[in-house]
Structures are given as structure tokens and as C-alpha cells.
Amino acid sequence: MLEIKNLHAEVAGKPILRGIDLTVRPGETHAIMGPNGSGKSTLSHVLAGREGYTVTDGSVTFNGKSLLDLEPEERAGEGVFLAFQYPVEIPGVNNTYMLKAALNGIRAYRGEPELSAVDFLKLVKARVKAVGLDEGLLNRPVNEGFSGGEKKRNEVFQMSVLEPLLAILDETDSGLDIDALKAVAEGVNALRDANRSFIVVTHYQRLLDYIVPDYVHVLSKGRIIKTGGKELALELEARGYDWLTGEAA
Amino acid sequence: MASNAQDLDTLVGRHYSAGFYTEIEQDTAPPGLNEDTLRLISAKKDEPEWMLEWRLKALERFRAMREPNWAHVHYPPIDFQAISYYAAPKSDKDRPKSLDEVDPKLLETYEKLGIPLEEQKMLAGIAVDVVFDSVSVHTTFRDKLAEAGVIFCSFAEAVREHPELVQKYLGSVVPVTDNFYAALNSAVFSDGSFVYIPKHTRCPMELSTYFRINAMNTGQFERTLVIADEGSYVSYLEGCTAPMRDENQLHAAVVELVALDDAEIKYSTVQNWYPGDEEGRGGIYNFVTKRGDCRGARSKISWTQVETGSAITWKYPSCLLKGENSIGEFYSVALTNNRQQADTGTKMVHLGRGTRSTIVSKGISAGRSQNAYRGLVRIAPGAEGARNYTQCDSLLLGDQCGAHTFPYIECRNPGAQVEHEASTSRISDDQLFYLRSRGIKTEDAVNMIVNGFCKEVFKELPMEFAVEAQKLLGISLEGAVG
Numbered sequence: 001m002l003e004i005k006n007l008h009a010e011v012a013g014k015p016i017l018r019g020i021d022l023t024v025r026p027g028e029t030h031a032i033m034g035p036n037g038s039g040k041s042t043l044s045h046v047l048a049g050r051e052g053y054t055v056t057d058g059s060v061t062f063n064g065k066s067l068l069d070l071e072p073e074e075r076a077g078e079g080v081f082l083a084f085q086y087p088v089e090i091p092g093v094n095n096t097y098m099l100k101a102a103l104n105g106i107r108a109y110r111g112e113p114e115l116s117a118v119d120f121l122k123l124v125k126a127r128v129k130a131v132g133l134d135e136g137l138l139n140r141p142v143n144e145g146f147s148g149g150e151k152k153r154n155e156v157f158q159m160s161v162l163e164p165l166l167a168i169l170d171e172t173d174s175g176l177d178i179d180a181l182k183a184v185a186e187g188v189n190a191l192r193d194a195n196r197s198f199i200v201v202t203h204y205q206r207l208l209d210y211i212v213p214d215y216v217h218v219l220s221k222g223r224i225i226k227t228g229g230k231e232l233a234l235e236l237e238a239r240g241y242d243w244l245t246g247e248a249a
Numbered sequence: 250m251a252s253n254a255q256d257l258d259t260l261v262g263r264h265y266s267a268g269f270y271t272e273i274e275q276d277t278a279p280p281g282l283n284e285d286t287l288r289l290i291s292a293k294k295d296e297p298e299w300m301l302e303w304r305l306k307a308l309e310r311f312r313a314m315r316e317p318n319w320a321h322v323h324y325p326p327i328d329f330q331a332i333s334y335y336a337a338p339k340s341d342k343d344r345p346k347s348l349d350e351v352d353p354k355l356l357e358t359y360e361k362l363g364i365p366l367e368e369q370k371m372l373a374g375i376a377v378d379v380v381f382d383s384v385s386v387h388t389t390f391r392d393k394l395a396e397a398g399v400i401f402c403s404f405a406e407a408v409r410e411h412p413e414l415v416q417k418y419l420g421s422v423v424p425v426t427d428n429f430y431a432a433l434n435s436a437v438f439s440d441g442s443f444v445y446i447p448k449h450t451r452c453p454m455e456l457s458t459y460f461r462i463n464a465m466n467t468g469q470f471e472r473t474l475v476i477a478d479e480g481s482y483v484s485y486l487e488g489c490t491a492p493m494r495d496e497n498q499l500h501a502a503v504v505e506l507v508a509l510d511d512a513e514i515k516y517s518t519v520q521n522w523y524p525g526d527e528e529g530r531g532g533i534y535n536f537v538t539k540r541g542d543c544r545g546a547r548s549k550i551s552w553t554q555v556e557t558g559s560a561i562t563w564k565y566p567s568c569l570l571k572g573e574n575s576i577g578e579f580y581s582v583a584l585t586n587n588r589q590q591a592d593t594g595t596k597m598v599h600l601g602r603g604t605r606s607t608i609v610s611k612g613i614s615a616g617r618s619q620n621a622y623r624g625l626v627r628i629a630p631g632a633e634g635a636r637n638y639t640q641c642d643s644l645l646l647g648d649q650c651g652a653h654t655f656p657y658i659e660c661r662n663p664g665a666q667v668e669h670e671a672s673t674s675r676i677s678d679d680q681l682f683y684l685r686s687r688g689i690k691t692e693d694a695v696n697m698i699v700n701g702f703c704k705e706v707f708k709e710l711p712m713e714f715a716v717e718a719q720k721l722l723g724i725s726l727e728g729a730v731g
Contacts, residue, residue: 088677088679092702
């Protein structure tokens with residue numbers, strides 16, 4: 001489904017990703033862990049197509065298409081979704097209205113007809129319950145005045161409506177207390193199925209207690225230096241990153 | 250009432266009568282601003298002597314005045330003697346014969362706004378001889394207004410049919426000598442609209458110049474007078490979201506509103522005149538004086554404007570808050586793109602006790618445009634307990650445009666409360682990327698953000714207007730972010 005080969009990327013002339021290789025098959029959940037500054041967020045943003053990152057080498061193929069050649073909205077159309085670490089506030093833009101435009105944008109990209117207002121509302125009502133988002137937030141401006149937990153839950157809610165094939169969760173656990181973390185994880189787990197894949201980017205092992213990954217990759221200085229099963233995360237939790245990166249604390 | 254009904258009938262009928270343009274064609278005055286021009290205009294309008302006298306006095310005052318230069322706009326000097334002050338509408342043979350002859354860009358815009366074909370023809374200036382829906386619209390419209398005793402007619406009709414009202418209120422809000430362009434308008438105004446709402450009457454419908462078809466040809470010096478008598482209410486819509494084909498470069502209109510005790514006037518404008526090409530060539534100069542007089546106690550005047558057109562916009566819809574506990578409001582969206590210049594804002598003059606005013610101004614600049622908010626809040630010594638709240642936000646698209654804020658506050662009453670909030674922001678890359686990553690195209694994402702920015706103002710517009718205004722912003726911003 002997703003194949004990253006020898007991916008190099010830099011920001012403002014500074015190399016951040018230095019040869020990433022990663023293969024994600026349908027239905028798999030991959031955790032990307034690593035210390036601060038290892039390139040975790042850069043990887044998420046490069047995959048979603050954010051401007052300001054220059055890919056200097058390598059390729060990313062998604063279901064046979066070169067992802068790097070596509071605009072961010074086209075990537076969304078192909079089924080890529082990024083849950084932001086810091087979801088941005090958009091004053092005056094209604095949350096539901098934005099989501100409807102997004103869903104219909106994706107449908108248009110796929111040559112599908114627009115969803116009717118009634119069907120859309122049904123979908124939203126069902127998903128908002130499943131994710132446990134306060135329904136009152138649906139008609140508020142996007143993320144405006146939301147608490148940290150509400151913002152993250154809103155990301156998962158959007159994901160559940162847009163039904164991506166590949167969801168990238170960029171430090172979705174940051175800033176969440178344990179209850180919010182559990183709730184977000186439940187929302188994600190409800191979406192896991194044989195066709196949908198996840199890349200879970202996180203600094204801490206904690207999230208992986210709730211979203212159990214098939215693979216754990218350790219990123220350091222822009223490279224994947226170790227890959228293992230879910231037990232690798234526990235080992236990292238116990239021993240820190242230093243024994244892998246070979247640096248003193 | 251009967252005369253009013255008749256009046257509307259004439260207006261509607263006249264527009265579609267074949268002889269109309271031929272008759273007027275001979276009326277075009279030679280360029281130049283002098284007494285003879287005024288006499289000609291007055292004669293053509295069949296005006297009484299007092300009206301001509303008024304014009305002549307205005308011309309005298311105008312000659313003693315100087316063109317103001319304090320606004321943050323730049324344009325070559327205007328030769329007032331080179332303008333023809335009474336130009337007839339284009340004759341049928343000069344007009345485009347069909348939509349095939351009209352600029353395809355214009356048609357594209359109409360299409361996007363969802364304007365019906367026949368209306369497109371009208372807006373594009375094609376001689377329409379097939380009467381479409383508007384006849385039925387006009388009939389229902391006329392009956393309903395007459396029943397309520399509302400007077401809604403052309404200014405020229407009002408001068409003839411309701412001289413006592415016109416004489417009483419004309420120039421009482423914007424005096425002839427108020428400013429250079431108001432004096433010019435007072436001398437040469439061609440036509441406009443007149444509205445009178447009787448005591449304790451709620452006008453049964455929103456009054457719109459859009460339905461008064463002949464208003465489209467009233468030309469560059471429009472005069473509007475709206476009077477809301479005690480305890481009455483009216484909502485007045487000016488303009489149209491479709492770009493207007495217009496041959497006149499200089500527009501200097503005057504709008505006067507009078508609200509007596511407990512009366513409320515809601516005045517909404519969507520201005521979308523030709524802004525010129527991408528280099529700013531052509532385009533309308535829109536120098537307007539709009540002022541509302543809250544003359545009565547507890548009266549309320551609310552201005553809502555969406556300004557997207559014109560090469561240069563220079564206007565400050567204002568409120569004189571004379572009546573005790575009267576309320577003035579100003580909600581504005583001003584969008585400039587390419588080489589457009591806008592210097593717009595409001596004046597809230599608090600004279601009465603307990604007067605309140607609210608100002609919400611949203612400026613959006615794109616391309617190489619310049620967008621200035623200029624606002625005055627004046628609290629007179631007698632305005633005990635007056636309150637003002639001003640919020641003034643600017644949004645920049647790109648890095649070649651400018652946003653400027655010139656707030657003036659004069660407070661002469663220590664008990665008054667004046668608040669001013671201002672912000673300037675750029676459309677952030679974070680917001681754009683967020684929306685695009687959700688599957689929304691760049692252009693739609695920009696529109697979404699801009700419309701969100703303007704929401705507080707749009708919610709003040711009547712429903713249909715608000716929908717059109719949103720579409721209009723999108724169209725005006727096309728190509729602003731690439």
C-alpha cells in the first residue's frame with residue numbers, strides 16, 4: 001500500500017530525513033518512535049504534502065502512485081489522512097461545514113457524486129457518537145476554543161467521517177490526560193480493519209498500550225535504526241533511546 | 250398612495266417601451282459644469298423652481314470648495330469640466346445585441362453567481378424587450394407597499410409628488426456644503442430613490458434597488474433619501490452582486506437616512522462596480538457620502554456593507570446619534586485585489602444621552618491593493634453614558650498588499666465608554682495546509698478562511714444577500730492565491 005524508499009528531505013537547507021525505508025501493507029499499524037528532533041513530524045508532514053519541505057532523494061509510492069507528485073488535497077483524495085499534532089483554529093468556519101466540503105472534495109476527486117445533506121448528517125451523527133465528541137462542537141468554528149483533548153478527538157472524528165486508507169497520527173497523544181488518551185485510542189481502534197493502515201507517530205510508549213501496533217520503528221537522526229514488534233516499545237520505555245542512538249543522556 | 254402605485258407602473262412600463270431610449274437620446278448635455286447644465290437637468294426632470302434654486306446654490310458652494318486629498322488613495326486629477334453631467338443611457342444600437350457580444354469573463358461571473366439568463370442580459374446592458382418575471386414581481390410588490398402606505402419611488406418622482414417631504418428632509422443630514430463631492434452631487438444629481446415609511450409601520454418587504462429596474466440607469470450622481478417616521482421599520486438593500494456594466498468613471502452618490510422616535514433603518518449595500526483590469530486601468534471611482542441621522546429617541550440605524558468593486562472606494566457610512574438612547578451600527582467587509590484602493594470606515598457621532606454604537610470592520614487585501622479603515626468615534630459633552638465598541642480586523646493575502654487602520658477617537662464626556670480592538674493577520678499556511686490535507690482545494694480553502702473571517706458581518710445581511718456576498722468574495726479573490 002505505502003512504500004517509502006530511501007527518502008531524504010530537508011527544511012531550509014538542513015537535512016532532516018536521511019534515507020527512510022518503510023513498507024506498510026493494508027491493515028497494518030506501524031508505530032514510529034524516536035527522540036525529539038529525530039524527524040518524526042517531518043516524516044508525517046512530507047507524507048501529507050506540506051510546503052516548506054524539500055525532498056532531495058527517494059520515493060514514496062501509495063497504491064501504485066507517486067505520492068510526492070500530488071498536491072495535499074489530491075493525497076487526501078487518494079485516501080491519506082493526517083491527524084495533526086497541533087490542529088489549527090479556523091475562526092468563523094463551521095466544523096461540520098468544513099467537513100462536508102472535505103468529504104465532497106474527496107468524493108469529487110474520486111469521481112463520486114456529492115453526498116446529500118441528509119446522508120451527510122446521518123453519517124456525522126453516527127460517527128460523532130462513536131468517537132465520543134461533544135455534539136455541541138460540531139457547529140462551532142473549527143477547533144476554536146476547543147480544549148486540547150477536544151481538538152484531538154475532533155481529528156479522530158474527522159478521520160472517521162473521511163474514512164482514509166492510510167491515517168497518520170502525528171503525536172496524537174501529546175498534551176492528553178489518560179482519560180482523553182483512552183478515548184482517542186478507542187476512536188482509532190474502532191476504525192482499524194483489514195484494509196485501513198495506520199502510522200502512529202509518538203514519543204512515548206503510553207499510547208501504544210491502547211493502540212497496539214504490529215511494528216515499532218525507532219527513528220534517529222532521520223533514519224530508522226531499529227524495527228521490532230510491539231515489545232520494542234516496552235523496551236524503549238524501560239531503557240530510553242540512548243542505548244540505541246549510542247548517545248549519553 | 251394612488252400616485253405611488255401609478256409611479257411604479259410608469260417605471261416598469263417605461264423601461265420596456267421601445268421609444269424610451271430614442272426619446273432620451275437627445276437629452277445628453279455637452280460636457281461641462283455650469284448653470285446651464287443644471288437648468289437642463291432640472292428642466293428634463295420637470296422640477297419645480299425650488300429644486301433648481303437648491304442646485305444652483307450647491308454649485309455656487311461647490312466652486313468655493315477644494316477637492317480633499319487626505320484619503321489614502323491615489324489617482325490622477327479629475328477634470329470636472331470634461332464630464333457630461335446628464336448623459337443618456339446608451340442607445341439600443343450601441344448596446345450589445347446579444348450575450349454573444351458580451352465579454353465572456355462577465356458572463357462567467359454571472360454564471361457563477363447563478364443569475365438567470367434574462368437578468369444577465371439586463372445587467373450586461375442588452376436592450377431587453379421580452380418582459381420576464383419582473384412584471385409579476387412588480388405588481389405584487391406595488392400592491393403590498395401601497396397597502397402599507399409606504400412611498401418608494403424615484404427621486405425625481407418624489408420631488409414632483411411629495412415636495413413637502415423632500416423639502417423638509419433633503420440636505421438635512423448631509424448639508425450641501427458637507428464635503429466637496431456632496432456639494433457636487435447636490436448640484437447635479439440625476440436621480441435616485443426616495444423612501445418614506447409612515448408612523449408605526451413595518452415595511453412589509455425588503456426594499457431593493459435591484460427590483461427598481463430603472464435605477465440602473467440613474468447614473469453617476471445618485472441621491473437617496475430614506476425617512477422612517479416614528480415607530481417604523483425598514484430594511485433597504487442597495488446594489489447587486491453582479492458586476493455592473495457602467496460607462497461612468499466618477500460616481501459621487503449621497504445617501505441620507507432619517508430615523509425618528511423609535512424608528513429603525515437597516516441599510517445593506519453590496520457594491521461590485523467594475524474595479525478596472527489587473528493593472529487598475531478603467532474602473533470606477535466611488536466617492537460616496539452616506540449618513541444616517543438618528544433624530545428620534547431610541548431610534549436605530551444600521552449600515553451593513555460589502556465592498557468588492559470599484560478601482561477606488563472612498564466612503565464612510567456614518568451615524569449621527571442625536572436621539573436619547575439611539576443606536577448606530579456599522580458592519581463592513583471591504584475586499585481589495587489587484588490595484589484596487591479602498592479608504593472606508595465610519596463615523597459615529599454621539600450627541601444624545603445613552604447613545605450606543607458598534608463598529609465591526611473587516612478588511613481583506615490581496616494582490617497589490619491598498620485597504621484602509623478610517624473611523625471616527627466622537628462623544629459630545631452632553632452624551633452622558635455613551636458607549637462605543639469598535640472591532641477592526643485586517644486580513645492580508647500575499648505580501649504586496651497593504652492594510653491600514655486610522656481610528657480617531659474624540660471623547661468629551663468622562664462618563665463615556667469607548668473600546669477599540671484591532672488586529673492584522675495573514676492567511677496562515679497552517680490553516681491552508683490543514684484544509685487542503687482534508688481534501689479541500691486551495692482556492693476553496695482560501696474562500697472558506699476569508700468567509701469565516703467575515704462571518705460577523707455576513708450574519709447582519711439579509712439571507713439571500715449573504716449567500717450572494719459569499720460567492721462574490723470567492724469570485725473577487727480568484728487568482729489571489731496561486
